[in-house]
Amino acid sequence: MSKPKAIQETIDLGDGRSIIIETGVLAKQADGAVMVRMGDTMMLASVVSAKNAKEDTDFMPLSVDYKEKYAALGKFPGGFLKREARPSDYEILIARLVDRALRPLFPDDYHADTFVNVTLMSAEADTPPDALAGLAASAALAVSDVPFHGPIAEARVARVNGKMVVNPTFSQMEEADIEIMVGATYDNILMVEGEMKEVSEADMLEAIKFAHEAIKPMCKAQLALTKKTGKEEKREYSHEVKDEELSKRTWKETYDAAYKIAKSGNADKHARSEAFGQVKEDFLAKLVKEAGEEGEVNEMLVAKYYHDVEKEAVRRAILDDKIRLDGRKTDEIRPIWSEVDYLPSAHGSAVFTRGETQSITTVTLGTKMDSKLIDDVMKKGNDKFLLHYNFPAFSTGEARPNRGTSRREVGHGNLAHRALKGMLPSSDDMPYTLRIVSDILESNGSSSMATVCAGTLALMDAGVQIKKPVS
Incomplete structure (x- = not known):
């Protein structure tokens, strides 16, 4: 052959x-x-x-x-x-x-x-x-x-x-x-x-x-x-059932209610989510009642169309009325509070809270024996600066077990690692191995950036002479 x-x-x-x-x-x-x-x-x-x-x-x-x-x-x-x-x-x-x-x-x-x-x-x-x-x-x-x-x-x-x-x-x-x-x-x-x-x-x-x-x-x-x-023509497929009449009716009967919630400025994420969900449930109940015992309602399709309604309502509230979901204007940040030395036995610690996003972060100083051994295909050596980001399910109110480190946790930890490593002292000025651990306790967006802020505070609390604070 x-x-x-x-x-x-x-x-x-x-x-x-x-x-x-x-x-x-x-x-x-x-x-x-x-x-x-x-x-x-x-x-x-x-x-x-x-x-x-x-x-x-x-x-x-x-x-x-x-x-x-x-x-x-x-x-x-x-x-x-x-x-x-x-x-x-x-x-x-x-x-x-x-x-x-x-x-x-x-x-x-x-x-x-x-x-x-x-x-x-x-x-x-x-x-x-x-x-x-x-x-x-x-x-x-x-x-x-x-x-x-x-x-x-x-x-x-x-x-x-x-x-x-x-x-x-x-x-x-x-x-x-x-x-x-x-x-x-x-x-x-x-x-x-x-x-x-x-x-x-x-x-x-x-x-x-x-x-x-x-x-x-x-x-x-x-x-x-x-x-x-010869692959200009791609395969034919049909993975969705479409119902244009149901789509139009979903928009007509739910958009105003969704838009009203989007403009309400409710800072409580869960209460806001329940309110949006209730609009969909009320519309579904109406469809079920109209269909009667013999009829059938495609709840999955309704959920898809209502998702589009909700997204557009939120978008229009921000772009047209300059009101964000939690009531802020487009140029306002969420309320912030922070505290250092929160954990007395850690070398350095800080809590950083922005709105409904919260990180408690620790810094541990070690010797060169504590550095991470790298033995990858393209990289070999030791890493003296480690940053680990943890995102437990309870931070968003989810009822599910935590099973090992997720890809998302690796990715978000890397973002914070990149942000902080350039501001660390040189190895001549600081011979220690550093480990930062950020545990996200609440999350409503930007938890990796909360890790950067909490990491900066915890580094300073540990006495690390960073070049400049990072946020």
Whole structure:
């Protein structure tokens, strides 16, 4: 049997490097699969989507996984088993970056289980592979028949010695004062995440625009690949029952009541939620009564249409009347109170409360023996600054068990970690290992930013000479 003929597209990065996207050779039983290569870095991405949606599913059940093989860099995994196990925090963060860019571009009415897997198969020691993950995932969708309003790509931009660089090396990133990852379609920015050393907004916008210009050829290459593989036509599907008459009636009979609640300025999240819910329940009761014993009401469809009503009512109250849900004006922040040294035995502690969002945060100082050992595929060494973010179910009044660290907790902890690490003293001035733990006790938005504020207070309470406070 001869090797299948590869279908390829090449992207010129303009600095002597190029990215090659190849399909038609590997993982052909997946709905779509590509191998993306830049230098010796090679990444396999695949997508598989179920033909039908599960019953009563009204959301997009997308799962994105990113995995780095130790063999990619000629290394053995650590531990007794000597094999790749659960994803590292780094792998979780990359999967979340890809998910964030892909998820909004699936059709609103597409509800089939969809799995995107991106695997690092070969690596170069000084080349971060994560910037290729979004491109690889989108390219796999581009050569599949899965409905997707893409393509997208992601690019990392760093400013090194005043010059913008696309997909920099690890060495260049150490010297950068701007380092951001941008996800975008050909026309629009989807996602930005990164860190900077107190640069201006104009510099940040320049970096985002520079990244977008680098992403456009990547999107063009995927469109060309779609054409070459004959995948312009996507699969037909019907995952939603539509009832235009019910939709119009839901809007007509519930919008005014929902708008009145949105404008009421009730600062109690749960009371407000109950009020919105009561409007839907009253409308459902009316429909059930009209249908009688022999009739049937599609409660799931009513809930979907009412969700759209509620969303628009809240939006119009803010945009037209300048009133936010809890009664604030658009330029007002929620009431804040905070307290340091809340826990007497901790090295440092603080409570930070903004409206209905609350974090109790501790700081613990340790020796270099307490530092975290990093033995990932691309990274090896020790981390002397740890930040852990915990989001228990009771913080939102949910009745469910807490089972291990969620991807969300890893992601939000990383945001706060990025915000604070630049303000810590140098290792020469502070030889300690630092661990910050933020436990969210209440949540009504911006809990990761509450972690930043509480973390700043707890660091100062512990006597850590931070360069500047962060909020």
